[in-house]
Amino acid sequence: MLESSFSPQFNEQPASGKVQSERHLLFTKELAASYWRVYGCILSIVPDRNDADDVMQEVGILLWQKFDQFELGTSFTKWACTIAFHTSRSFARKKRQHTGVALSDETLRKLAVAHSGVSELLELRRMHLASCVSQLADKDRKFLLTCESRHGSVADMARDAKVPAHRLYKKLNRLRQNIADCIRRSLGGGDEI
Incomplete structure (x- = not known):
């Protein structure tokens, strides 16, 4: 610095x-x-x-x-x-x-x-992402943030929770899709996020 x-x-x-x-x-x-x-x-x-x-x-x-x-x-x-x-x-x-x-x-x-245009669009999407993530239930938000962190191994989480890994992967994909849909709605309903 x-x-x-x-x-x-x-x-x-x-x-x-x-x-x-x-x-x-x-x-x-x-x-x-x-x-x-x-x-x-x-x-x-x-x-x-x-x-x-x-x-x-x-x-x-x-x-x-x-x-x-x-x-x-x-x-x-x-x-x-x-x-x-x-x-x-x-x-x-x-x-x-x-x-x-x-x-x-x-x-x-x-x-x-x-x-500049790309940066502004990405910043707008980041703001909507934060808003959409904050709307999740606490349990889902913690799960998503843990999975998205560098240390969040879904396989390890499944083993610790004694549930099949595919179930957690399905949950993660569902949450990601919900977030993507939320961002799309927030940006005005476009097909792409």
């Missing part, structure tokens, strides 16, 4: 240590929550992971330096992705000048727009 050696330049009077600490905590929380979406935005323009890592590091520094420009109550992810897009585009432009091989600015813009 970012070191606190970067000193943000706020437009306000020097803040007390507590306010600075709260801003730093808020920044860290927001960056951690949106890190992979911002990194995905960078990868859509800078496909080489080593280059993308370098760009992400630069973006993290820029986000911290410009954090006073972020409007509380708006989407940090969208703001961060905008900065990531411009930083990535600048990197790609320099790389194109150096190597002679890169995508045009227009293609990069179209990629960023497509990535």
Whole structure:
């Protein structure tokens, strides 16, 4: 993560240590929550992971330096992705000048727009997923979350409960289908989720 050696330049009077600490905590929380979406935005323009890592590091520094420009109550992810897009585009432009091989600015813009649309759709689906899962009975929700966790082996659960594994697999599939139907209804009844 970012070191606190970067000193943000706020437009306000020097803040007390507590306010600075709260801003730093808020920044860290927001960056951690949106890190992979911002990194995905960078990868859509800078496909080489080593280059993308370098760009992400630069973006993290820029986000911290410009954090006073972020409007509380708006989407940090969208703001961060905008900065990531411009930083990535600048990197790609320099790389194109150096190597002679890169995508045009227009293609990069179209990629960023497509990535943004997909990200928004996925975020909307995540919100509906959380809502649909919360509507399950406690017992079903715990079962589903255990199965979906990395440590939730249906075979082990069946053995512990002394029931046939196929019965638990059927239950899991039924719950997944119920969740998919709930998300589909929440999104307006489309055929695909």
